[in-house]
Amino acid sequence: MSSQSNGVSLPKPDQVYSGPLAFDVRELPERLPAIEAKRPPRGAPNVLIMLLDDVGFGASSTFGGPIHTPTAERLAGSGLRYSRFHTTSLCSPTRAALLSGRNHHAVGMGHITETATPAPGYRSTRPNSATPLAEILRQNGYNTAQFGKCHEVPVWESGPTGPFDHWPVNSGFERFFGFIGGETNQFTPALVDGTSTVEPPDDPDYHLMTDLADRTIAYVREQQSLTPDKPFFAYLAPGATHTPHHVPRAWIHKYKGQFDDGWDALRERSIARQRELGVVAADCELTRRPDGIAAWADVPAEWRPILSRQMEVYAAFLEYADTECGRVLDALEELGVLDDTLVLYIIGDNGASAEGGLNGAYMITTASNGGGEYETPQFWQEHLSEVGGPRAYNHYSVAWAHALCAPYQWTKQVASHYGGTRNGTIVHWPARIRASGEVRTQWHHVIDVAPTILELAGIAEPDTVNGVTQVPMQGVSFAYSFDDADADERHHTQYFELMGNRGIYHRGWTAVTKHRTPWDVVSRPHPFDADVWELYDTTSDWSQARDLSAEQPAKLAELQQLFLIEAVRHNVLPLDDRAAERMNPEIAGRPTLVTGDRLRLYPGMKRLGENVAINVKNRSYSVTAEVEVETDGSASGALVAQGGRTGGWALLVTDGGRLAYHYNYCGLRRATIESSAPIAAGRHQLRAEFGYDGGGIGRGGSVTLFVDGSAVGEGRVERTHPLYFSFDEGLDVGLDSGMPVFEGYAAPRGRFGGGSILWAQIDLGGDDHNHLVPPEAHLQAALIHQ
Secondary structure (H helix, E strand, C coil), X not given: CCCCCCCCEECCCCCCCCCXXXXXXXXXXXXXXXXCCCCCCCCCCEEEEEECCCCCCCCEHHHCCCECCHHHHHHHHCCEXXXXXXXXXXXXXXXXXXXXXXXXXXXXXCCCHHHCCCCHHHCCCCCCCCCCHHHHHHHCCCEEEEEEECCCCCHHHCCCCCXXXXXXXXXXXXXXXXXXXXXXXXXXXXXXXXXXXXCCCCCCCCCHHHHHHHHHHHHHHHHHHHCCCCCEEEXXXXXXXXXXXXXXXXXXXXXXXXXXXXXXXXXXXXXXXHHHHCCCCCCCCCCCCCCCCCCHHHCCCCCHHHHHHHXXXXXXXXXXXXXXXXXXXXXXXXXXXXXXXXXXXXXXXXXXXXXXXXXCECECCHHHHCCHHHCCHHHHHHHHHHCCCCCCECECCHHHHHHCCCCCCCCCCCCCCHHHHECCEEEECCCCCCCCCEEECCCEEHHHXXXXXXXXXXXXXXXXXXXXXXXXXCCCCCHHHCCCCCCCCCXXXXXXXXXXXXXXXXXXXXXXXCCCCCCCCCCCXXXXXXXXCEEEECCCCCCCCCCCCCCCHHHHHHHHHHXXXXXXXXXXXXXXXXXXXXXXXXXXXXXXXXXXXXXXXXXXXXXXXXXXXCCCCCCCEEEEEEEEECCCCCCEEEEEEEEECCEEEEEEECCCCEEEEEEEECCXXXXXXXXXXXXXXXXXXXXXXXXXXXXXXXXXXXEEEEECCEEEEEEEECCCCCCCCCCCCEEEECCCCCCCCCCCCCCHHHCCEXXXXXXXXXXXXXXXXXXXXXXXXXXXXHHHCC
């Protein structure tokens, strides 16, 4: 891997003037040296990284898949396709590795931030001995900006009070616009500008993908207008194509009927195109479909149009996202800087997502909260036209995910096999790369991106930053391969690990073991010692189709030993597949933002995420608001709301001025309890008491409404969320941001009017049943939404 012997320290010390002085500046014997603006070496390129989310190797047409990706094809036509480029199989780890040039465990991101533990490889806090690429470029004179998904902020630091040490604006990016968590609604996203929460416009045609492209374009135009002599580093990481699969309706029609023959036929067509394009070996085998995924021929007839529609929506989402990325390239071309910009287009931060279940999900919240029984074929048929739109929060079937990782085994989360880790990547830089339209087959990994960019910019990797000795980057620049298709590869050894799924690549060989299956939420993983290892010679077996472990046990043992060496070197050990311990902050050993049984809130609080808010699930609680009502019955709107269209609850005042409590179960079942009369003018305490039934998790409860201590209404909620409401909506006071929990507000987003809210408070009861939540379910919920 890369070595460090350059002696460079950042920041570079300010030079103190030591020349002659005079009392009067006019009497200086010589002119003072001019202040010089910081600039990188001459010829350093602009850099644009575009990283898509949850896209399998076999999805895009550029790598033989069924989905038209015109932007990727355009770049590949005058650039290079890297067909053996790898990620970590999961979101946060890949992003941390990309931006640091180090392995994900080495920078504390062995898993997602929601599962952090004190173990060095799993803390989710990047050490200050691993300064990220953006900061190195910034301190060497680059302008830097990030747009889109982050998901590298430790979960206890993700609230509006910070600390912001690990946010993009303190990780080298001068600007950030996007979202902090693992996913967000594409129509009403949970947006952050710098460190401040902002709401998307009230525009029925709004879509986050277009917004991110617009913002990237505006940034580059501004940068080139004011500092054209200064290169930029722009990082565009949209939420596309992570769930929810949201896309403007017009795009979906383009794929109507194209997947009616199912996933098996799709895989066969894909590998034929992949061989023809040369992105797999000519003799590459199509790996078999895993047990548990039905053959298309065995799918009941009533499910086939539903499953086809799921895939049509996803395909439209990917093409739409790719096309929006193309607008960014168009802007660079209009500015005359495209040829001078190093573009890296990484089509996926991991393999395709198998987190939607075997039948897919209309509301992905059902995957962990129950309620899937409501999504019957009849339900799907009645709501099929809404899939992909704002009323759904949809995800396709496991089988489509597997098909879109063709020709490889498995999917996202499976770090052991290439279905989880191989992502097609394109490099484009006509001013420097002579070759065009060619395929490169040298083996590389996402940790190689940062060293490549530094080499091409002529910037030395620093030994120390802010006085802290740096851990050398562990990636290898792949610039050597630009103009030499036959160059010997330089990334010889690479480990993989995620939740016990692990493997090792070494000079053409891979030894791998799958410890857990992403869509199996019932079975507990067996002991690590019981894992079965496989061995593949990928110089002759491109897709890991022929297991040689029985034939070459000595080679397998050699690679297993090498995995252990690399695991110790990069903080992988101790292996950790725990569920309950990692999802409980107190047991796991990480901080929490809110503690205790009471949370006092004030007007202006919005989008307080579930991970940093008080937990009202599986227990009794009360929510109280002190309000001033202007005139009899004049008040209306949300008092306190948590969650959104995918599920949640709200204490509100109806359009008729009545106090109400609304519960939304997974967007599929709703209950509203109202007071018997409107609220009179004056100051009042309004309260809802939710009495949990008990006897397990996700049960119902009784609701009683109070005005100034007097009961004014009561009713029932038959079923509640046991695990979560939303991973992108939040807790609001005085409004219901995003896609609202309650659909009947008079004002947009349920903004409270006709009075004022003085404060609101949530108090928890003593009947906490959260310990009854299966630990595997906690972990699965977190994994689905990263």
